[in-house]
Amino acid sequence: MMEKQTETEIQAAVLRRLLSHLDNHKEVQNIDLMILADFCxxxxxxxxxxxxxxxxxxxxxxxxxxxxxxxxxxxxxxxxQKAATPEQLAAFEARQQAKAEQ
Structure with missing residues (x-):
């Protein structure tokens, strides 16, 4: 079993790594993240x-x-940030619609 402090440190390191990854991939737009992962x-x-x-x-x-x-x-x-394309907007709307139907 992991100590709580160690677990917190690992979680913090993972968040820093995620933020670094996102920073290194600025080409990934927030709308893309919303479509694929439902967060941005x-x-x-x-x-x-x-x-x-x-x-x-x-x-x-x-x-x-x-x-x-x-x-x-x-x-x-x-x-x-780039303007969302019509395709991105349609995919986002479809994602939102699917969520609403759940």
């Missing part, structure tokens, strides 16, 4: 914010996004 970088920021608040840490959504994106979201969006 913004979801991670919301989860980050919720966990911080649960622990009494004062933070806003912009600060949480910066923790996830590694820069202010507006800067990341300007440099790396």
């Amino acid at each position: 970088r913004n979801c991670l920021a919301k989860w980050y914010l919720a966990e911080a608040e649960q622990r009494g840490v004062t933070m806003d959504y912009d600060a949480a996004r910066e923790a996830i994106y590694g820069m202010p979201y507006s800067e990341w969006k300007e440099k790396h």
Whole structure:
């Protein structure tokens, strides 16, 4: 059985590795993540914010996004986010529809 502190350290390292992986693959758009995995970088920021608040840490959504994106979201969006294609939008809508029918 693993010690709680070790488990927490491993989980933190995995999150850092995931964020690094996403940072190294900026070509993967948030809409692609939403279509394929039903979460995106913004979801991670919301989860980050919720966990911080649960622990009494004062933070806003912009600060949480910066923790996830590694820069202010507006800067990341300007440099790396592309407009969603009609195909991406259709796939996203189909995903949302399928979820609603579950």
